[in-house]
Amino acid sequence: MLVKIGVKDLQAGMYVVDTGLSWLEHPYLFNQEGEVRSQGMARDILAAGYTEVFIDDERGDFARTRGGSGGMPQESLAEMLARGPAVRSLPAVPLAEELAVAKAVYEDCLHIAHDLLREVEAGGRVDIDASQHMVDDVISSAVRNADALLALCKLRRHDAYTFSHGVNVSVLAVAFGTSLGLGAVGLRELGLAGLFHDLGKTGIPDAILNKPGRLSAREFEQVKAHPRLGRELLDGQGLAESVLRGVAEHHEKWGGNGYPQGLAGEAVHPWGRIIGVADVFDALTSRRVYKEGVLPTRALGVLYSMRERDYPPGLVERFIKFMGPYPVGSFVRLTGGEHAFVRGSNPARPLFPELLVAFDAAMRPTPWRVVPAVSDVKGPSAIVQALDPAEYGIDPLQYLGEAGR
Numbered sequence: 001m002l003v004k005i006g007v008k009d010l011q012a013g014m015y016v017v018d019t020g021l022s023w024l025e026h027p028y029l030f031n032q033e034g035e036v037r038s039q040g041m042a043r044d045i046l047a048a049g050y051t052e053v054f055i056d057d058e059r060g061d062f063a064r065t066r067g068g069s070g071g072m073p074q075e076s077l078a079e080m081l082a083r084g085p086a087v088r089s090l091p092a093v094p095l096a097e098e099l100a101v102a103k104a105v106y107e108d109c110l111h112i113a114h115d116l117l118r119e120v121e122a123g124g125r126v127d128i129d130a131s132q133h134m135v136d137d138v139i140s141s142a143v144r145n146a147d148a149l150l151a152l153c154k155l156r157r158h159d160a161y162t163f164s165h166g167v168n169v170s171v172l173a174v175a176f177g178t179s180l181g182l183g184a185v186g187l188r189e190l191g192l193a194g195l196f197h198d199l200g201k202t203g204i205p206d207a208i209l210n211k212p213g214r215l216s217a218r219e220f221e222q223v224k225a226h227p228r229l230g231r232e233l234l235d236g237q238g239l240a241e242s243v244l245r246g247v248a249e250h251h252e253k254w255g256g257n258g259y260p261q262g263l264a265g266e267a268v269h270p271w272g273r274i275i276g277v278a279d280v281f282d283a284l285t286s287r288r289v290y291k292e293g294v295l296p297t298r299a300l301g302v303l304y305s306m307r308e309r310d311y312p313p314g315l316v317e318r319f320i321k322f323m324g325p326y327p328v329g330s331f332v333r334l335t336g337g338e339h340a341f342v343r344g345s346n347p348a349r350p351l352f353p354e355l356l357v358a359f360d361a362a363m364r365p366t367p368w369r370v371v372p373a374v375s376d377v378k379g380p381s382a383i384v385q386a387l388d389p390a391e392y393g394i395d396p397l398q399y400l401g402e403a404g405r
């Protein structure tokens with residue numbers, strides 16, 4: 001499994017993993033995949049200014065000689081998912097019904113986020129009213145059936161990251177917030193903080209944002225200022241202090257290793273912590289010009305490896321339980337060889353969601369068959385692997401919207 005460690009603890013033989021997290025947002029993260037050949041190489045990485053790294057404790061010489069996890073027993077994601085109570089209740093409205101509404105809400109969100117960014121780039125003010133209406137629509141949809149908007153975030157088009165990322169983080173934070181039992185005021189604050197969280201990036205020169213390779217120390221300082229710049233852009237417009245703190249503290253970390261203030265533990269505002277988790281999840285799963293998105297199962301593995309180091313105890317676990325390893329819209333292969341879409345989450349048993357079987361083992365279309373989300377017995381319909389539907393030229397939304405009508 002993946003483990004996030006300090007570069008000072010990196011040893012020869014450990015296997016470094018490229019998580020796909022952007023160096024721009026995670027300037028201290030060493031991301032070059034492969035085995036660390038010598039202790040000198042580990043020292044060079046530290047000397048270059050990196051402080052953190054993800055390793056795979058089941059790969060590399062170090063794992064072979066130490067038996068993985070440095071001999072320490074670690075709870076796997078699957079074990080964690082099987083433990084404890086469910087974190088969300090069954091949706092009030094069926095997915096196919098809410099998808100029709102959520103598509104219009106999501107399109108509106110993209111327009112509002114697009115206009116917001118353009119306005120701020122042109123030196124104008126943030127349209128708070130439009131943003132609040134947007135967030136209220138997101139909250140209403142998430143309360144009816146969170147899976148609809150979450151599926152749209154996951155399957156959105158790939159050419160509009162800068163403003164779709166704000167929308168997605170807003171949706172993820174609101175939907176997750178409903179599972180944390182937050183009321184309308186808290187959800188609204190979270191939704192706004194999510195939408196605005198990277199607004200401060202408009203103050204970073206394009207030459208830095210688009211620079212290939214490593215930034216200079218001075219350029220890093222400019223990138224690290226974006227949460228503070230975002231807060232300054234929003235100040236004095238009647239927004240609650242907690243919205244501003246959610247924006248200003250979305251890169252702060254539980255262990256104090258974040259930026260720009262280096263806050264630690266409870267000093268990081270709860271909205272900052274939640275936006276931070278949603279930000280990393282969306283950044284990982286997004287398809288970008290320069291990288292493929294990673295599948296949600298792997299993104300959740302990366303987040304899991306950051307628990308308690310970057311986020312408070314229990315928060316990442318709750319998020320993973322909320323999303324489930326196979327979020328609605330996932331395309332999966334079953335033990336019997338058939339291929340299916342995940343059509344409904346299963347809060348009680350996240351590993352066994354409701355499925356819509358649509359292809360046989362050779363990817364030939366078959367008559368649709370629904371596998372209800374009740375079984376916890378490994379049978380012909382258990383999931384063995386999550387797949388990228390884009391690789392097969394398939395749009396899950398088409399199937400999820402039509403089936404069940």
Ligand SMILES: [Fe+2]
Nearest residue numbers: 025197198251
């Ligand atoms: Fe950011």
